[in-house]
Amino acid sequence: MVSRVIPVDLFDLVIFGGTGDLARRKILPGLYRRFCAGQMPPQARVIGAARSELDSEGYRTLVREAIEEFGGEEAKACDSLDAFLAQLEYVTIDARGEGGWKELQSLMSGTDHIEAYYFSVAPSLFGDIAERLQKWGMADERARIVVEKPFGRDLETARALNKTLATYFNEDQIYRIDHYLGKETVQNLMAVRFGNMLFEPLWNSQYVDHIQITVAETVGVGGRGEYYDKSGAMRDMVQNHLMQLLCLIAMEPPARFDPDAVRDEKLKVIRALDPVPAYHIVRGQYQAEACNEADNPGYRTAVDNPRSRTESFIALRTQISNWRWAGTPFYLRTGKRLADRASEITVVFKDTPHSIFGEDAGRHRNVLSIRLQPNEGITLGVTIKEPGPGGMRLIDVPLDMSFADALKEDDVEHVDAYERLIMDVIRGNQTLFMRGDEVEAAWAWTDPIIQGWEARNDVPKPYDHGSEGPTDAVELLRREGRAWRSLTPKTPKRGA
Numbered sequence: 151m152v153s154r155v156i157p158v159d160l161f162d163l164v165i166f167g168g169t170g171d172l173a174r175r176k177i178l179p180g181l182y183r184r185f186c187a188g189q190m191p192p193q194a195r196v197i198g199a200a201r202s203e204l205d206s207e208g209y210r211t212l213v214r215e216a217i218e219e220f221g222g223e224e225a226k227a228c229d230s231l232d233a234f235l236a237q238l239e240y241v242t243i244d245a246r247g248e249g250g251w252k253e254l255q256s257l258m259s260g261t262d263h264i265e266a267y268y269f270s271v272a273p274s275l276f277g278d279i280a281e282r283l284q285k286w287g288m289a290d291e292r293a294r295i296v297v298e299k300p301f302g303r304d305l306e307t308a309r310a311l312n313k314t315l316a317t318y319f320n321e322d323q324i325y326r327i328d329h330y331l332g333k334e335t336v337q338n339l340m341a342v343r344f345g346n347m348l349f350e351p352l353w354n355s356q357y358v359d360h361i362q363i364t365v366a367e368t369v370g371v372g373g374r375g376e377y378y379d380k381s382g383a384m385r386d387m388v389q390n391h392l393m394q395l396l397c398l399i400a401m402e403p404p405a406r407f408d409p410d411a412v413r414d415e416k417l418k419v420i421r422a423l424d425p426v427p428a429y430h431i432v433r434g435q436y437q438a439e440a441c442n443e444a445d446n447p448g449y450r451t452a453v454d455n456p457r458s459r460t461e462s463f464i465a466l467r468t469q470i471s472n473w474r475w476a477g478t479p480f481y482l483r484t485g486k487r488l489a490d491r492a493s494e495i496t497v498v499f500k501d502t503p504h505s506i507f508g509e510d511a512g513r514h515r516n517v518l519s520i521r522l523q524p525n526e527g528i529t530l531g532v533t534i535k536e537p538g539p540g541g542m543r544l545i546d547v548p549l550d551m552s553f554a555d556a557l558k559e560d561d562v563e564h565v566d567a568y569e570r571l572i573m574d575v576i577r578g579n580q581t582l583f584m585r586g587d588e589v590e591a592a593w594a595w596t597d598p599i600i601q602g603w604e605a606r607n608d609v610p611k612p613y614d615h616g617s618e619g620p621t622d623a624v625e626l627l628r629r630e631g632r633a634w635r636s637l638t639p640k641t642p643k644r645g646a
């Protein structure tokens with residue numbers, strides 16, 4: 151494997167919520183993989199901070215188990231776990247009280263390391279932690295804080311949160327994570343759009359018929375029912391992940407690939423989004439798997455709320471009111487317990503203005519599809535002559551660029567979104583993080599949509615486990631003469 155790893159500067163990373171699910175599944179295994187790749191300097195420290203009464207040795211045992219369970223193949227192959235664990239410390243901390251803060255302060259003093267504080271805790275604790283960091287002298291100019299979603303649950307709460315954080319930190323010290331921005335292909339989207347001459351001239355409403363953004367999952371809400379039922383697909387996925395994808399696909403070319411230039415352009419897209427009327431929204435809730443209700447219960451059972459009206463699926467149509475995109479529909483769709491796990495952006499180009507091959511040649515359109523996961527890659531559907539005798543018959547074939555094939559799997563270092571984003575925090579690069587005004591603008595667009603269905607007492611439509619969502623979602627496109635890209639895998643897969 152060709153390694154292009156450049157070690158980062160010395161850092162101390164404090165993980166509030168260091169024993170929690172996200173830390174165990176993503177943050178710590180990600181750090182270990184960076185350690186194995188030689189990116190984490192030997193004197194860098196990772197300090198877990200949480201309520202649990204543990205000492206550093208106990209924490210190392212917890213982290214060892216987490217990495218063995220969630221570290222994946224690369225972590226297993228690395229064999230440096232003891233060395234990594236030796237760089238870990240732990241402090242029992244009371245986020246709302248005073249316990250543990252003196253210990254943390256003394257751990258953090260006396261070095262000139264970069265200080266990063268990862269708030270992997272409920273948003274209700276963000277303010278308390280920020281305040282105590284300042285009180286104990288840790289909110290200095292070397293400090294960066296990383297905050298997880300959900301960043302508020304509407305415009306008002308997001309504004310309040312931004313205001314609280316701004317009391318203690320400057321905007322360039324605040325890293326709001328959206329892990330979709332750390333995904334390899336999401337970054338590739340920018341490379342494809344702005345590194346090639348081919349696409350840009352066609353990238354507008356004159357040539358693009360419509361754009362689809364799909365993030366489909368086969369998993370249900372799992373053990374996160376309590377959080378999810380208060381959130382739903384709109385807040386959990388559309389306001390952040392799908393919105394970010396929409397921005398990257400629709401934004402104007404920034405003058406430079408630097409944090410504010412990129413984020414300024416994304417912000418303009420969000421602010422130009424049209425409101426979404428009720429007839430352009432379809433909400434759904436999954437039902438139990440017919441033959442296996444015990445293992446795969448319906449949404450309401452999973453969240454333990456028999457009267458829940460929260461959506462586990464949403465499809466909607468929106469438009470961007472600017473010169474580039476006026477009149478081009480953007481269809482967004484995301485949901486749980488669907489037929490397949492697939493995250494994809496599809497750009498469907500318009501018909502040729504005139505078919506020289508006559509009516510019989512049928513309707514053929516170029517389709518550019520960007521697959522984020524699984525099997526990252528880009529496919530461009532082109533129309534060619536069907537080989538063989540019998541005149542001019544046209545067929546559509548894919549020009550397929552699977553990144554794994556094109557780049558030879560073994561030569562590619564796989565970097566998980568969290569790994570990349572944490573290293574960006576240490577490097578001080580905010581390009582792949584959301585700015586406060588971006589988050590607020592996204593809520594400003596989302597809020598009236600949610601308020602609309604709440605006022606209408608809208609009940610989500612049921613959909614089958616393993617399906618493509620409610621039939622109304624199909625109808626959303628069909629009535630405009632369009633169709634979603636199929637989610638149904640060639641070989642049907644079971645849930646989770």
Ligand code: BG6
Nearest residue numbers: 299329365367386387391493523
């Ligand atoms: C999270 C959502 O932000 O993203 C989850 O809260 C969702 O509900 C997850 O399952 C999807 O992420 P990924 O990386 O698996 O596509």
